Amino acid sequence: MAVAAGEILRGVDLTVHRGEIVGVVGESGSGKSTLGLAIVGLLGRGRKVTGGEVRWEGEVIVSRDHDRTAPLRGTRIGFIPQDPFTSFDPLRRVGPQVGRALQIHRGLERSEAREAMLQWLAALGVPDPEEAAHRFPHQLSGGMLQRAAIAATLCTEPDLVVADEPTTALDVLVRVQVAAAFIRLVHERGTALVIVTHDLGMLGRVADRVAAMYAGRTVEHGPTTVVLDEPRHPYLDALLASTVSMTGDAERLRVIAGQPPPLPGSFDPCAFAPRCPRADQLCREEVPRYPWPAPVGAACHHPLRGEP
Amino acid sequence: MIAAGPPPPSRPGRWGLRAGALILLLLGLLSVLAPVLSPYDPTFESPAGLSALGEPLDPGAAGHLLGTDPKGRDLLSRILHGGRVTFLAALVAVAAATVAGLTIGMLAAFSAPRLGGLLMRAADIGLAIPGLLLAAAITAVLGRGVTSLIVGLAGVFWAPLARVTYGQAVVIRQRPFIEAARVVGAGPLFTIVRHVLPHVFPVVVAYAALSVGWAALFESSLGFLGAGVQEPTPSIGAMLGCCLIFYRSHPGLILFPTLYLGVLVAAANLVGEGLRRPTEEGR
Amino acid sequence: MTRYLAGRLGSMVITLWLIATAGFILVELIPGDPARSLAGPSASATSLESIRQAYGFDDPLVVRYPAAMARLATGDLGYSFSRSEPVAQVLARSLPPTLLLTALAFAAELAIGIPLALWVVSRPGRRADRLLVAAAGASSAVPAFLVGLILIYLFAFQLGWFPLGGAASARAYVLPVLSLAVPFGLVLARLLRTTLLEEEDQAYVAFALARGEPPWSVRIRHQLPNALLPLFSVLALDFAGLFSSVAVVEVAFSMPGLGVDLFNALRRLDTALIVGIGLVGGALVALVNLVADVAVILVDPRARR
Numbered sequence: 067m068a069v070a071a072g073e074i075l076r077g078v079d080l081t082v083h084r085g086e087i088v089g090v091v092g093e094s095g096s097g098k099s100t101l102g103l104a105i106v107g108l109l110g111r112g113r114k115v116t117g118g119e120v121r122w123e124g125e126v127i128v129s130r131d132h133d134r135t136a137p138l139r140g141t142r143i144g145f146i147p148q149d150p151f152t153s154f155d156p157l158r159r160v161g162p163q164v165g166r167a168l169q170i171h172r173g174l175e176r177s178e179a180r181e182a183m184l185q186w187l188a189a190l191g192v193p194d195p196e197e198a199a200h201r202f203p204h205q206l207s208g209g210m211l212q213r214a215a216i217a218a219t220l221c222t223e224p225d226l227v228v229a230d231e232p233t234t235a236l237d238v239l240v241r242v243q244v245a246a247a248f249i250r251l252v253h254e255r256g257t258a259l260v261i262v263t264h265d266l267g268m269l270g271r272v273a274d275r276v277a278a279m280y281a282g283r284t285v286e287h288g289p290t291t292v293v294l295d296e297p298r299h300p301y302l303d304a305l306l307a308s309t310v311s312m313t314g315d316a317e318r319l320r321v322i323a324g325q326p327p328p329l330p331g332s333f334d335p336c337a338f339a340p341r342c343p344r345a346d347q348l349c350r351e352e353v354p355r356y357p358w359p360a361p362v363g364a365a366c367h368h369p370l371r372g373e374p
Numbered sequence: 375m376i377a378a379g380p381p382p383p384s385r386p387g388r389w390g391l392r393a394g395a396l397i398l399l400l401l402g403l404l405s406v407l408a409p410v411l412s413p414y415d416p417t418f419e420s421p422a423g424l425s426a427l428g429e430p431l432d433p434g435a436a437g438h439l440l441g442t443d444p445k446g447r448d449l450l451s452r453i454l455h456g457g458r459v460t461f462l463a464a465l466v467a468v469a470a471a472t473v474a475g476l477t478i479g480m481l482a483a484f485s486a487p488r489l490g491g492l493l494m495r496a497a498d499i500g501l502a503i504p505g506l507l508l509a510a511a512i513t514a515v516l517g518r519g520v521t522s523l524i525v526g527l528a529g530v531f532w533a534p535l536a537r538v539t540y541g542q543a544v545v546i547r548q549r550p551f552i553e554a555a556r557v558v559g560a561g562p563l564f565t566i567v568r569h570v571l572p573h574v575f576p577v578v579v580a581y582a583a584l585s586v587g588w589a590a591l592f593e594s595s596l597g598f599l600g601a602g603v604q605e606p607t608p609s610i611g612a613m614l615g616c617c618l619i620f621y622r623s624h625p626g627l628i629l630f631p632t633l634y635l636g637v638l639v640a641a642a643n644l645v646g647e648g649l650r651r652p653t654e655e656g657r
Numbered sequence: 658m659t660r661y662l663a664g665r666l667g668s669m670v671i672t673l674w675l676i677a678t679a680g681f682i683l684v685e686l687i688p689g690d691p692a693r694s695l696a697g698p699s700a701s702a703t704s705l706e707s708i709r710q711a712y713g714f715d716d717p718l719v720v721r722y723p724a725a726m727a728r729l730a731t732g733d734l735g736y737s738f739s740r741s742e743p744v745a746q747v748l749a750r751s752l753p754p755t756l757l758l759t760a761l762a763f764a765a766e767l768a769i770g771i772p773l774a775l776w777v778v779s780r781p782g783r784r785a786d787r788l789l790v791a792a793a794g795a796s797s798a799v800p801a802f803l804v805g806l807i808l809i810y811l812f813a814f815q816l817g818w819f820p821l822g823g824a825a826s827a828r829a830y831v832l833p834v835l836s837l838a839v840p841f842g843l844v845l846a847r848l849l850r851t852t853l854l855e856e857e858d859q860a861y862v863a864f865a866l867a868r869g870e871p872p873w874s875v876r877i878r879h880q881l882p883n884a885l886l887p888l889f890s891v892l893a894l895d896f897a898g899l900f901s902s903v904a905v906v907e908v909a910f911s912m913p914g915l916g917v918d919l920f921n922a923l924r925r926l927d928t929a930l931i932v933g934i935g936l937v938g939g940a941l942v943a944l945v946n947l948v949a950d951v952a953v954i955l956v957d958p959r960a961r962r
Contacts (some may be wrong), residue, residue: 108863111854140869147867152860155879157886157957167868202958218868499675502946504938506901507919511680511935514923515687515694587798594800595905599916600924614803618909621806622814632803639798 074100074113074329075282079358082226085256087249089273089290091266091305093326097282099148100329102230102262104128106145107135141171144219146229150211150236154203160211161199164218171222186217191247209240216248226258234263245272266309270294278302281327281337288362298364298371301338336367344368391648397641405458412451413437417606419445433626440630443617447606449630456608457634463520463609464589464638467527472582474532479539480574483547484566494540500533509592510601518604523596527589538581539574546573580649587642594635610635658954658961665950669943676939677729680932681722687928694928697738708736734936735929739921744933747918752937755914759903761830762837763896769842771885774849775876778857786850793847796840801902802909805836809910833910837902841895848891852884859883886957893949897942 075097082088092098103109105120107128120128120135122143127134135143147153154163165183168174174182180199187195190213198210206214212232219227232248233241249272252259263269269276269290276293278286278301286299297303304322324341327333335353339345348367356365404411414420422437424430424446431442433449440449478497482490500508509526516522546552547570555565590610596602597611598618605612610631617627687694692709700708708714713721728735734744777785796804809832813821820829856862857880865875907916915934922930954960 103863106867108866110863111857136869139867145864145867147860147864149860153864155861155865155883156959157882158879163865166865166870170869170871204959215864218864222869495671495675499672499679499939502672502939502942503676503679503935504897504901504942506904507935507938510919510923511683511931514926514931515683515928591798591800595802595902598800598802598905599908599920618806621810625810628803628806632799635800636795636798640794643794643798 075104076117078118078277078279078282078284079356080260080277080284080287082258082260084225084258086275087252087259087261087273089269089276090260090262090279091264091269091276091302092279093264093305095326095329096279097329098262098279099230100282101279102145102228102260105228105260106139106143107133108139108145140167140224141222142225144222144224144227146216146219146227146232148231148234150208150215151203153215154211156203158202159199160201160203160206160214164199164214164221167218167222182221183217186221187214189247189251190214190217191243192217207240208236209244212236212244213247216244216251220251220255220257223255224257226260227252228260228262230262231264232261233268234265266294266306278305281333282329283337283365284356285338285366286364287356292362296371298369299338299366300342300344300368300370302364303370304341336365388648390644394641394644394648397637398645401457401461401638401641404454405461408454408458412448412454413439414448414451416447416451416455416608419447421446430620430624430627432624433630441624441626443613443627444620449627452608452613453610453630453634456610456613456631457638459520459603459607459609460590460593460611460635461638463524463527463593464586467524468531468582468585468589470524470528471531471535471585472578474528475535475537476539476574476578478532479536479578480543480566480570482536482540483543484562484570493536497533497536497540500530501537505530506592506595506599509596510599513596513601518602520603520607520609523593523602523609526596526601527592530592531585531589535578535581535585539578542574542577543570546570576649580646582646583642583649584646587639587646590635590638590642661954662951665947669947672943673936673940674726676936676943677726678722680936681725683932684928685718694926695735695738697925697927700738729936734933737922737927737930737933739925739927739930740918744929747930748915748933748937751913751915751918754912755900755903755907755916756941758830758833758837758907758912758914759896759900761834762841762899762903765834765838766841766845766895766899769838770845770849771881773842773846774853775881777846777850778853779873779876789843789847789850793843796843799840800905801837801840802905804840805833805906805909808832808836829910829912833906833912836909837899837906841899841902845888845892845895848888849884852887853880856880856884882956886953889949889953889956890946893942893945896945897938900938900941 078097078101080088080090080101090098090101100109100113104115105128107120109115115128115130115133117130119126122138125134126132127138139145154160161180161183162176164187165174165179168179168182169176172179184195184199187198192198192210192213198206198214203211212235216232229248233245236244245268251257261269261273273290275288276286276290277284278293278299280301286293286297286302293302294306297306301322308321322341327337334340334350336342336345336349339349342349346368352367354365354367357363420442424442430444430446431438433439433441435441438448438450440453443449443452475497478493482493482497484490485493509530512526512529513522516525552565552569555569560568593602593609594611594614597609597613597615600615603609603612605616613631614628617624621628684695690705692705692712692714693700695712696705696708713724716724732745734748736742737744737747740747773789777789780786809821812832813819819832820826853876862875862880865879866872870878903914904916904919906912907914908920911917915937918930919934921927922934
């Protein structure tokens with residue numbers, strides 16, 4: 067069986083509890099950004115949900131036939147985009163764009179929204195909020211813009227935030243600062259967070275649980291410490307081995323041969339099989355399934371470790 | 375599960391190009407065969423071509439499929455001949471304008487910056503004067519006739535074509551393979567003809583095809599204003615201009631030439647859009 | 658900004674000068690006696706001589722050209738024999754109604770094109786889209802005066818809702834404005850639809866939606882200004898195109914203005930008036946282009962330096 071052409075995402079299952087931080091990890095093109103957009107109902111032109119569903123407090127909000135995300139967006143579910151430079155309207159000043167959600171959802175007056183907006187910018191470590199708010203997007207640095215984007219999302223205090231590579235576009239030092247301010251605010255308010263990234267180091271520090279994705283599927287899932295220290299799936303193992311660790315020895319650094327398959331596309335039942343040292347005939351004949359609802363596990367015929 | 379939809383199809387594609395080309399070919403054939411197909415001499419003012427009251431005959435009258443014009447001339451014959459004049463004038467004018475525009479645009483892109491700036495400045499002047507006024511002025515000054523009509527139309531259309539050529543050539547000029555050609559020792563002329571022209575040409579031809587339609591529209595507006603060809607020579611514009619006052623009593627006098635014009639312009643647009651599409655997607 | 662404006666104004670003056678030169682060359686190119694073509698066929702020998710004197714047709718080119726430019730600089734556009742008054746006077750009288758009609762048609766073009774594009778983009782499926790492309794294609798395959806004639810025939814002649822022509826009442830403007838604004842508006846809607854769709858894929862649209870801004874509000878507040886920005890230069894061209902078409906539509910609706918002047922001038926080969934109208938058109942286009950460039954700077958903070 068091959069996965070039908072045209073599908074980007076399938077076989078993904080993820081539950082997020084109140085106040086929990088869940089990391090979704092994978093290479094570029096693994097479908098993890100699509101997953102983030104699907105949760106907030108913003109797949110955009112030319113893509114649609116063909117099956118499965120997203121539930122919010124037990125109620126289906128996204129499925130093949132309906133999309134009930136609109137009333138939740140901005141109030142209860144927030145979304146932080148990947149590229150801060152293109153995420154603001156270039157023709158308008160940054161401040162009003164940040165405070166806009168407060169006007170829409172809280173019914174605040176312009177001046178009240180402005181006060182609150184300035185406080186949020188300050189909370190995210192923007193040195194001179196007045197000045198930054200008065201600037202146009204192209205006049206601010208990536209770090210400042212990403213802080214503004216985070217402020218624009220958190221200011222309505224949503225219950226769940228989906229963050230798509232929130233710090234990838236930033237310089238390393240700025241990245242650490244922005245991530246620290248962001249996570250601190252999320253913890254303080256007990257916001258649930260789905261953080262989509264390929265930054266395993268960051269996930270190791272902040273996430274309660276991690277789901278690894280490959281070619282549009284969940285290949286491994288479990289508590290962060292378990293998954294990152296004792297990976298079961300050969301893909302995650304290879305991914306971890308290819309990541310530079312500050313403390314580990316450099317000799318362990320390896321690369322994964324080959325390329326992930328393009329999405330949408332068709333590939334072996336186990337999409338990782340062509341790059342996997344452990345793959346055999348079974349991997350090319352039968353789709354490996356994740357043992358839902360197990361809290362820890364991998365979608366692999368030949369895991370590196372057994373069940374815990 | 376989330377799936378990507380089919381890539382969004384847009385605008386008339388290859389079928390449009392084919393249909394447009396076919397229609398243009400057909401109109402070309404009608405033009406060539408106009409003398410054979412026309413039942414009458416288009417300038418022949420037949421006494422039998424007017425009613426007893428001296429009015430033009432309605433479509434379907436004996437011997438006159440589309441009726442006659444206010445001078446008793448057969449409308450079908452005039453449309454066939456007039457369409458030929460309009461089509462040919464548009465075609466010749468745009469061909470001349472394309473050659474001029476291509477030359478000037480390429481020269482501007484590849485000559486010394488000062489000369490290039492001057493040439494593009496001239497093109498900007500051509501673009502700055504509203505086209506209809508420019509064409510009207512040129513035809514008025516040169517005297518009426520098909521030749522001055524062609525000169526007038528070419529005088530309008532060379533400027534945008536030079537702009538299009540220049541714009542495209544400047545883009546190509548910056549591509550790495552031009553530098554590569556220079557490095558391996560290709561002469562400037564060789565580089566332009568061999569490496570730049572093939573990239574510039576399709577865009578210019580697409581624009582030229584669109585221009586043929588616009589030129590035909592210009593001809594009709596000029597004829598309507600009383601510039602362009604000289605009576606009794608028929609052209610779509612001249613027919614519309616002279617018969618406008620009859621549009622209520624004899625709508626056919628306006629309707630049929632307009633129909634010919636509309637088909638011609640629509641076909642030219644289809645060809646132009648069809649040619650433009652692949653070049654745009656290539657970017 | 659001031660420096661930029663000064664530079665643009667300077668280049669506009671150069672453009673005008675070049676247009677004037679083009680007009681001068683055109684008159685020089687007239688076959689036969691240029692004085693005769695300027696004076697008209699019925700001019701007496703004495704008036705021919707006075708024109709020859711005034712334009713210096715007996716002088717060499719190096720004297721004649723600067724003299725002609727100097728005359729233009731003082732606003733002397735020559736004498737219209739067909740109207741028996743100076744060209745400048747004819748233009749001063751005819752330009753305002755023509756500009757009014759152009760401005761009205763331009764406003765109507767925007768009023769038709771922008772909402773139509775927004776509506777088409779908000780429709781799911783491709784039916785509205787195809788309809789728009791077809792309508793824009795069809796309307797641009799027919800000259801504006803014919804659209805006008807069809808409108809006159811239907812709404813003035815058959816239904817009697819509007820006057821057949823003239824410019825006596827506000828109602829008289831409805832049909833001429835529509836006959837210009839409908840084809841231009843449809844083409845604008847088609848272009849705007851394309852740029853709107855391009856903007857739809859921008860991250861700022863998704864982010865605005867993600868923050869709970871209603872879709873219609875995202876479209877109007879964010880998408881529309883960004884989509885209109887690249888069309889400013891097209892709109893400037895449209896204004897020039899409208900100006901040309903207005904001349905023709907004025908004739909079709911027998912409204913006073915430059916169009917009727919041009920119509921008469923062409924019929925009587927009144928060269929001075931024809932060239933004068935061309936100069937005014939060129940000046941207008943140069944001005945409109947300047948306005949468009951300044952508008953881009955006002956709207957787009959990235960363009961400010």
